[in-house]
Structures are given as C-alpha cells and as structure tokens.
Amino acid sequence: MITLLDGPLGTELDARGVSTNLPTWSAAAIDSAPDVISAIHRDYAMAGATVHTANTFRTKRRTAGDQWTRLARRAVQIARSAVPAAHRVAGSIAPLEDCYRPDLSPGAASRQEHRELAQLLADEGCDLLICETFPNVDEAIVAVEEAVATGTTTWMALTAGPTADLLTPAAMAEGARRAVDAGAEAVLVNCTPAVKTLRLVEAIANAATGAAIGAYANAGEVDDGIGWKSSSVPASEAYSKLAKQWVDAGATLIGGCCGTGPAHIARLRDVIAVD
Numbered sequence: 227m228i229t230l231l232d233g234p235l236g237t238e239l240d241a242r243g244v245s246t247n248l249p250t251w252s253a254a255a256i257d258s259a260p261d262v263i264s265a266i267h268r269d270y271a272m273a274g275a276t277v278h279t280a281n282t283f284r285t286k287r288r289t290a291g292d293q294w295t296r297l298a299r300r301a302v303q304i305a306r307s308a309v310p311a312a313h314r315v316a317g318s319i320a321p322l323e324d325c326y327r328p329d330l331s332p333g334a335a336s337r338q339e340h341r342e343l344a345q346l347l348a349d350e351g352c353d354l355l356i357c358e359t360f361p362n363v364d365e366a367i368v369a370v371e372e373a374v375a376t377g378t379t380t381w382m383a384l385t386a387g388p389t390a391d392l393l394t395p396a397a398m399a400e401g402a403r404r405a406v407d408a409g410a411e412a413v414l415v416n417c418t419p420a421v422k423t424l425r426l427v428e429a430i431a432n433a434a435t436g437a438a439i440g441a442y443a444n445a446g447e448v449d450d451g452i453g454w455k456s457s458s459v460p461a462s463e464a465y466s467k468l469a470k471q472w473v474d475a476g477a478t479l480i481g482g483c484c485g486t487g488p489a490h491i492a493r494l495r496d497v498i499a500v501d
Contacts, residue, residue: 228473228478228479228498229277229440229478229479230274230275230276230480230491230495230498231279231440231442231479231480232267232271232275232277232481232482232491233270233275233442233481233482233483233487233490234482234483234485234487235255235283236251236252236484237484237485237486238487238488239255239259239262239266242262242266244258244259244262245258249284249289250284252281252284253282253290253297253301255281256281256285256301256304257297260300263281263301263308264304265308266488267304267305267309268308268309269488270488270491271308271309271313273488273492273495274491274492274494274495275313275481275491276313276314277313277314277354277481278305278308278314278316279305279315279316279318279358280301280302280306280315280317280347281318282297282301282302282317282318282343282347283318283320283358283359284320285297285298285301286298286320286322286339286343287343288322288339294343295346298317298346298347299346299350302347302350302351302352314354315352316352316353316354316356316381317344317347317348317355317356318356319340319347319355319356319357319373320357320358320359320360321359321361321362321365322336322340322365325360325361325385326361326387327361328361328362331361331364332365333364333365333368334364336365336368337368337371337372340357340368340373341372341375344369344372344373344375344376344378345372345376348373348376348377352378353378353379354379354380354381355380355381356380356382356383357369357373357381357383357410358381358382358414358416358417359383359385359416359417360382360384360385361385361386361387363397363400366382366405367405369382370382370408370410371409374408374410380411381410381413381414381479382402382405382410382412382413383414383415383416383440384401384413384416384426385415385416385417385418386398386415386418386422386426387417387418388419388444389422390418390422390423390426393426395426395428395429398415398426399432399433401413402429402433402437402439403433405435405437406435406436410437412437412438412439413430413435413437413439413440414430414439414440414441414479415440415441415442415443416441416442416444416483417442417444417484418444419444419446419447419450420443420444420445420446420452420465420468420469422446423443423468423472424468424471427472427475427477428475431475431476431477438478438479439476439479440472440477440479440480440481441469441477442479442481442482442483443482443483443486444483444485445461445484445486446485450464451464452464452465452485453465453485453490454485458489459493462486462490463493465482465486465490465494466490466493466494466497466498473498480498481494
C-alpha cells in the first residue's frame with residue numbers, strides 16, 4: 227500500500243495570494259496568514275493525504291532570527307489543529323542555505339542549528355522529522371543524525387535541483403545508504419522536476435538499503451503542463467501518471483512539491499492504492 231503525503235505550502239500560499247518573499251518565504255505566513263495555512267492543510271487532508279508537513283522549512287535561527295522558536299512551534303500547532311488526529315504531522319528540517327546551492331552548505335558546521343530545530347520539533351510532538359530538499363548529501367546526513375538523536379522517526383529527502391543535475395543517480399544512491407546507516411527510516415526524492423524524477427527513484431531503489439522509498443516532485447517547467455497555479459484535470463493526471471512509474475519502481479511514499487497542489491494529491495488518491 228501507498229502512504230499519501232501532502233503537497234507544498236510555499237507555492238500554494240503564493241497561489242492563494244499570500245506573500246512569500248525571501249528570506250523567510252513561507253514562514254512569514256505563520257504570522258500574516260495562519261488561517262490560510264490551516265486551510266491548505268485541511269485541503270490536503272480532504273484530498274487524501276495522511277502525512278502533513280508543518281510550515282517549518284524556513285523557521286530556523288539564521289533565517290527567522292530571534293523569532294524562530296515561536297514560529298516553529300506555531301507552525302506545528304497550526305498543522306496539528308488543522309488535520310485529523312489520526313494523521314501524522316511531520317516537522318520539516320531544510321538546508322541552512324539555498325536548497326539549490328549545494329556549494330553554500332556549511333557542511334558539518336550546520337550541526338548545532340539542525341540539532342536545535344530537530345529537538346524543538348520533537349518536543350512539540352511531531353510524529354516524524356523529514357530532512358528535506360537537501361542538494362548537499364554531507365549536510366543532509368548531519369541533519370539526519372540530529373533528527374534521529376531525538377528519538378523521532380526520521381526521513382531524508384534529497385533534491386537534484388531544477389534541472390536535475392545537482393545530484394547524480396549514483397550520488398543519490400550513496401546518500402540513501404549513508405542516511406539509512408545514520409538511522410533514517412525512509413529516503414525520498416523531492417523538489418526535482420516530475421519528468422526527471424524516475425531515474426533517481428530507481429537509483430535509490432537499487433541501493434537496496436531496506437528503507438522505505440518515495441518521491442514528491444515539483445511541477446518542473448510551465449511547459450511540462452503539470453502544475454504552477456493550474457488545478458486542471460490534465461495537469462493532475464499528468465503528475466499521477468509519472469507518480470505511478472515511481473510506485474512501479476518501488477516507491478511507497480508519494481506526494482507533491484512546488485507547483486503542485488491539493489488537486490494533484492486528490493488525483494493520486496484516486497489512481498493509486500493508498501493506506
């Protein structure tokens with residue numbers, strides 16, 4: 227059976243008219259539009275998702291400053307209150323710098339900041355921690371180690387970037403092996419164009435780590451016809467056809483990333499057997 231994850235918050239906030247300017251991006255909405263965040267979480271639950279990622283992608287010290295703890299706690303509370311009690315809430319732990327700039331990663335020097343966010347999210351009662359959208363494997367493993375140290379179920383999701391060239395399939399496979407050795411229970415591909423995700427899922431599957439694998443891709447280029455403010459039937463159908471290929475390759479955790487939305491998750495529910 228397949229576990230259905232939710233879709234993005236950041237691009238969905240933007241689609242609903244909420245400002246997501248840098249540096250805080252989606253985290254600004256925790257204060258400016260908490261009702262919209264709640265509505266997005268509810269919409270994904272209605273669409274069939276049973277794992278919901280709290281809006282903590284940008285709630286870290288170097289991005290949010292002194293407000294980071296308050297924002298992170300509030301993000302988890304918003305998610306928890308918006309979805310059914312039986313659903314799982316995941317705390318998002320993201321790269322400290324740009325998720326498409328692996329060269330900016332502080333590497334091992336990121337440990338303290340990942341540790342403090344992981345511990346806060348665990349203390350707030352997140353059901354799992356997902357170290358996501360990492361283009362730098364070394365930093366991803368540091369984040370995984372700190373998440374695992376909290377005693378909370380930990381997943382890792384790597385990105386190959388907007389043109390799928392930041393990480394090779396071989397690097398993804400090696401990252402998967404290292405993550406499982408560090409204690410991750412699942413390894414996923416995320417925020418990589420949906421049309422370029424299959425070979426990366428296959429690489430993780432071929433790594434034969436024994437962990438669960440999954441994918442939640444972005445909509446890619448506008449011309450791909452998969453998303454970006456489009457909730458049309460053809461867009462969600464195009465995404466679901468690609469997702470079925472990931473399932474055939476062994477993925478059991480499926481959701482959406484930037485440019486997708488509740489309509490995509492609903493279509494996944496309709497065409498893929500889910501828990």
